[in-house]
Amino acid sequence: MYVPHSDIDIKRIFKELKISSLDELFTHIPKQLLLEKGIDVPDSISELEAIEYFEKISNKNKTDLICFAGGGHYDVFLPHTVKTLTMRPEFMTSYTPYQPEISQGVLQALFEFQSLVCDLTEMELANASLYDGATSIAEAISVAINKTKRDGVVISNSFNPNSKEVVDTLIDSDKFNLKYITLKDDRFPDDYLFTEDDAAFVVSYPHYNGSAQDLTDLVTRAKDKGVVSICYVDPTLLGILKTPGNMGFDIVVAEGQSIGTPLSYGGPTVGWFATKKEFARLVPGRIIGETRDSNNLKTYVMTLRAREQDIRREKASSNICTNQTLNAIGSAIHLCWLGPEGIYSMGYHAMQKANYMKKLFIDKKVNVINKDSSIREFVIETTKDPEIIIDLMAEKGILAGIKYDDNHLLIAVTEKRTKKEIDKYIDNYIEVNND
Amino acid sequence: MISGGNASSLPLVGGLPEPTIKELSKPGRRAFNYPKLDVDEETIDHECLKIEKAPLPEVSEHDLVMHFSRLAHRNFAVDLGFYPLGSCTMKYNPRFADWVASLDGFSNLHPAAPQKQTQGALEVLNVLEDYLTKITGMDYASFQPPAGASGELTGLLIIKKYLIENNFDNKKNIIVPDSAHGTNPASAKMAGFEVIEVATNEEGLIDVQELKKLVNKDTAGLMLTNPNTGGLFEEDIIEIADIIHSVDGLLYYDGANLNAIVGICRPGDMGFDIVHSNLHKTFATPHGGGGPGSGPVAVKEFLKEYLPGPIVKKSKEDYEWYFPEKSIGRMHGYHGNFLVALRALAYMKLLGKEGLDTLGSFAVLNARYLSSVISKVLPLAYTKPCMHEFVSTSKKLKKSHKIKAYDIGKALLDRGFHSPTIYFPLIIDEALMFEPTETQTLETLDELAQTLNEIIEDLKINNDKLTQYPKNLPVGRPNELIPAKHLTVNWGDFELLEITE
Numbered sequence: 025m026y027v028p029h030s031d032i033d034i035k036r037i038f039k040e041l042k043i044s045s046l047d048e049l050f051t052h053i054p055k056q057l058l059l060e061k062g063i064d065v066p067d068s069i070s071e072l073e074a075i076e077y078f079e080k081i082s083n084k085n086k087t088d089l090i091c092f093a094g095g096g097h098y099d100v101f102l103p104h105t106v107k108t109l110t111m112r113p114e115f116m117t118s119y120t121p122y123q124p125e126i127s128q129g130v131l132q133a134l135f136e137f138q139s140l141v142c143d144l145t146e147m148e149l150a151n152a153s154l155y156d157g158a159t160s161i162a163e164a165i166s167v168a169i170n171k172t173k174r175d176g177v178v179i180s181n182s183f184n185p186n187s188k189e190v191v192d193t194l195i196d197s198d199k200f201n202l203k204y205i206t207l208k209d210d211r212f213p214d215d216y217l218f219t220e221d222d223a224a225f226v227v228s229y230p231h232y233n234g235s236a237q238d239l240t241d242l243v244t245r246a247k248d249k250g251v252v253s254i255c256y257v258d259p260t261l262l263g264i265l266k267t268p269g270n271m272g273f274d275i276v277v278a279e280g281q282s283i284g285t286p287l288s289y290g291g292p293t294v295g296w297f298a299t300k301k302e303f304a305r306l307v308p309g310r311i312i313g314e315t316r317d318s319n320n321l322k323t324y325v326m327t328l329r330a331r332e333q334d335i336r337r338e339k340a341s342s343n344i345c346t347n348q349t350l351n352a353i354g355s356a357i358h359l360c361w362l363g364p365e366g367i368y369s370m371g372y373h374a375m376q377k378a379n380y381m382k383k384l385f386i387d388k389k390v391n392v393i394n395k396d397s398s399i400r401e402f403v404i405e406t407t408k409d410p411e412i413i414i415d416l417m418a419e420k421g422i423l424a425g426i427k428y429d430d431n432h433l434l435i436a437v438t439e440k441r442t443k444k445e446i447d448k449y450i451d452n453y454i455e456v457n458n459d
Numbered sequence: 460m461i462s463g464g465n466a467s468s469l470p471l472v473g474g475l476p477e478p479t480i481k482e483l484s485k486p487g488r489r490a491f492n493y494p495k496l497d498v499d500e501e502t503i504d505h506e507c508l509k510i511e512k513a514p515l516p517e518v519s520e521h522d523l524v525m526h527f528s529r530l531a532h533r534n535f536a537v538d539l540g541f542y543p544l545g546s547c548t549m550k551y552n553p554r555f556a557d558w559v560a561s562l563d564g565f566s567n568l569h570p571a572a573p574q575k576q577t578q579g580a581l582e583v584l585n586v587l588e589d590y591l592t593k594i595t596g597m598d599y600a601s602f603q604p605p606a607g608a609s610g611e612l613t614g615l616l617i618i619k620k621y622l623i624e625n626n627f628d629n630k631k632n633i634i635v636p637d638s639a640h641g642t643n644p645a646s647a648k649m650a651g652f653e654v655i656e657v658a659t660n661e662e663g664l665i666d667v668q669e670l671k672k673l674v675n676k677d678t679a680g681l682m683l684t685n686p687n688t689g690g691l692f693e694e695d696i697i698e699i700a701d702i703i704h705s706v707d708g709l710l711y712y713d714g715a716n717l718n719a720i721v722g723i724c725r726p727g728d729m730g731f732d733i734v735h736s737n738l739h740k741t742f743a744t745p746h747g748g749g750g751p752g753s754g755p756v757a758v759k760e761f762l763k764e765y766l767p768g769p770i771v772k773k774s775k776e777d778y779e780w781y782f783p784e785k786s787i788g789r790m791h792g793y794h795g796n797f798l799v800a801l802r803a804l805a806y807m808k809l810l811g812k813e814g815l816d817t818l819g820s821f822a823v824l825n826a827r828y829l830s831s832v833i834s835k836v837l838p839l840a841y842t843k844p845c846m847h848e849f850v851s852t853s854k855k856l857k858k859s860h861k862i863k864a865y866d867i868g869k870a871l872l873d874r875g876f877h878s879p880t881i882y883f884p885l886i887i888d889e890a891l892m893f894e895p896t897e898t899q900t901l902e903t904l905d906e907l908a909q910t911l912n913e914i915i916e917d918l919k920i921n922n923d924k925l926t927q928y929p930k931n932l933p934v935g936r937p938n939e940l941i942p943a944k945h946l947t948v949n950w951g952d953f954e955l956l957e958i959t960e
Binding site: 025026027028029033034036037040041046049050052053054056057058059062063064065066067068069070071074077078079081082083084085086087089091093095096097099101103105109111112113114115116117118119120121123124125126127128129130132133134135136138139140142143144148149150152153155156157158159184186187189190192193194196199229230236237238262263264265266267270279286287288289290291292293301304310311312313314315316317318319321322323325327328332333334335336337338339340342343344345346347348349350351353356357359360361362363364365366367368369370372373375376377379380396397399411414415418423426439442443444446 | 475476477479480481488489490491492493494496497498499500501503505506507508509512513514515516517518520523524526527528530531532533534535536537538539542544547549550551552553555557559562563564565566567568569570571572573575576577578579580582583589590593594605606607608609611612616640641642644645646647648649651654692694696697721722723724725728729737739743745746747748749750751752754767787788789790791792793794795796797798799805807808809810811812813814815816817820821823824825827828831832843844868869872877878883897898899900901929932933934935936937938939941946947948949950951
């Protein structure tokens with residue numbers, strides 16, 4: 025399969041190599057290592073049979089539910105224009121752009137991605153992507169530690185639990201002191217006292233529970249103690265919310281799935297990473313820069329390469345090599361499709377629809393925990409275990425949200441949800457929860 | 460010579476640069492199209508709301524499509540021509556796998572959906588785990604790592620945790636060959652180990668005598684790719700494994716070169732305890748211009764409980780997520796790069812036993828053939844028979860005619876071929892590393908060798924042309940001095956960000 029050789033070709037190769045069988049290629053491998061019977065896997069199937077096989081498996085996933093789950097990954101409208109442009113084979117099947125003369129397409133698309141991320145977050149320098157939002161938080165913390173040479177990490181407790189697990193895996197707790205701070209009244213404590221042992225202040229905007237707060241003063245307090253402030257932001261809300269750059273953050277990271285990538289069961293998506301120029305030498309991953317070629321034409325290249333593992337080896341700023349380029353290109357195309365008005369509508373519609381939904385809940389005497397401080401995602405109190413509610417709601421054709429804890433449910437509303445779908449949710453929820 | 464792998468017919472001939480999308484922006488234009496707001500609008504007062512609009516480009520949909528299509532035209536790709544890039548396994552990416560990944564049941568699945576709703580996805584990972592562990596000779600796998608480097612870090616964190624659990628706290632050294640990929644030492648450092656380099660001997664293999672001297676009670680493990688980065692099979696691998704195991708160290712297999720041995724032999728049988736695979740290399744998922752990849756990690760039974768979780772467990776009734784008891788934790792926000800793993804399964808299903816049993820054989824056959832024809836033009840770095848890739852050197856040409864590996868690579872671009880990997884492995888002067896993969900035709904391999912010959916003969920005579928290539932592409936060689944002085948990484952500033960360091 026996919027080996028193009030005819031018998032005639034193989035004869036020609038054998039003649040050139042002076043061999044008469046494929047086995048002769050491996051006479052230098054210790055005999056006891058050679059597989060006598062090959063690999064114990066099923067015989068091949070044709071493409072036609074494979075279509076049936078994969079359709080059958082894919083139908084075992086329930087994706088016909090109306091999605092109210094969020095937690096970093098959102099069911100937004102992804103236009104065909106964005107999908108088909110991103111899937112162009114020249115983007116999809118190309119290698120890392122180490123040869124700029126034949127890679128200007130990917131390089132310029134990534135340069136535009138970096139610029140768009142900077143414009144949207146009001147930062148100065150973005151990289152060409154990291155794996156996902158969760159790993160980007162850990163990479164940002166490493167940058168802060170390298171910058172300050174301190175060992176304290178002040179991190180909000182209100183993150184997706186999975187993201188916290190990734191941080192716990194990647195930031196060595198024997199060496200560094202991770203201090204998880206609990207929200208008070210849905211706010212990171214505004215009077216929090218940073219110390220000069222703290223390397224980083226890490227906070228989600230909005231918080232995992234959907235509440236947003238103006239973090240400007242906290243960032244100033246952190247800065248006063250020389251602490252690097254890191255903002256994990258929901259990029260789909262940047263058309264309506266004050267930007268992390270405006271609030272003074274040093275590093276901005278994001279889960280970029282909702283800009284340019286389908287839900288994809290969480291991967292591949294893309295991690296955004298943006299910062300200020302003073303952090304340039306510490307940035308993980310690839311950075312694309314603009315230069316001129318031998319004829320003085322505008323040319324894009326990978327730049328600041330001395331940070332990367334293939335050159336610096338054990339002294340590199342990160343071990344990342346393969347990243348999420350294609351998803352970053354998807355982000356760039358989606359942002360251009362949106363424009364200033366589109367990204368505004370994306371956030372504004374989601375906020376208005378969430379507001380409508382929260383009001384309906386309150387009318388039905390359901391306790392919305394963070395009605396006023398939340399934007400498009402919020403927490404309600406349930407009388408049953410949210411797992412049971414999610415199961416029962418699935419039978420009604422709805423993915424009800426994410427279990428927040430034993431009696432709370434996290435609900436996300438995107439611009440894609442309709443009034444009809446929200447009404448349907450409320451009716452079914454009341455039935456299911458009171459049942 | 461006419462071959463399918465040559466892309467010299469491409470209309471990439473240099474014209475003007477493509478403007479940025481920001482330069483194409485005009486106030487009031489738009490591509491987006493949303494339904495009207497269908498709920499009653501209310502005035503919402505919130506301390507975080509802003510008044511000004513985000514400064515994104517304003518373009519029509521057609522402008523958007525033309526711009527990114529033109530950018531696509533300015534790029535080489537597997538779908539256009541031959542990448543003989545050593546260490547990268549740029550094989551053909553079957554279209555069918557893209558179709559599978561685009562199925563609604565997979566692409567629109569929310570990662571936080573409960574496992575009851577995602578049985579298909581768990582089945583995919585379970586079946587793929589079965590293929591992967593049988594191909595590599597391991598027992599269990601986790602699909603958490605989203606790329607090869609993440610897989611390496613996973614493996615090293617597993618080694619670290621295993622050693623601590625077994626009271627080997629003193630073991631701090633990870634041995635890495637001097638020919639290894641840069642990610643190896645970088646990952647070892649990230650995991651908190653000290654990196655010790657072991658030298659490669661003149662034949663291109665690990666110097667076993669030196670390895671013995673370096674190995675002691677402080678040795679935590681060895682990272683190795685086999686075949687190594689010189690494309691040679693480490694024939695002493697069984698002895699090497701014994702040396703490391705004799706001091707209670709573990710062996711980590713860097714799967715970068717797995718394509719060479721699929722169906723021939725298995726890392727698990729060689730003595731490796733942990734293996735990562737690059738699904739975007741060996742199993743034909745597209746590289747996406749630099750990513751996404753997928754770097755699942757497979758281990759022997761005794762390390763199962765250390766795997767990053769959750770992993771899939773099959774029960775009588777269904778599939779469920781299982782978090783290993785001593786797990787190193789999560790390496791990804793959800794389930795790794797699931798759609799990449801799915802594409803790899805599609806590839807394996809189509810290849811089946813007969814395709815997988817011969818995969819390594821044909822990859823090696825093509826490399827052996829290419830090395831045979833190229834060796835008549837450029838000397839090989841090593842005399843031992845190569846596996847799926849090989850290294851040539853232009854060391855002599857540099858001395859005699861000032862022709863560097865870089866110059867040869869650049870001239871190839873002009874002739875419709877991607878450059879081979881150059882200056883790697885670092886231990887070989889003026890290295891050019893070729894990996895044809897099993898999906899290239901004989902004519903393409905012949906044509907590459909012939910083109911190399913023509914380039915070298917031409918440069919020998921016309922030495923003044925050395926630095927002029929490429930000439931027929933959208934841009935010529937970049938001026939490396941400008942980015943060294945000015946950090947222009949954002950369309951907002953050309954002169955603003957000056958690096959003085």
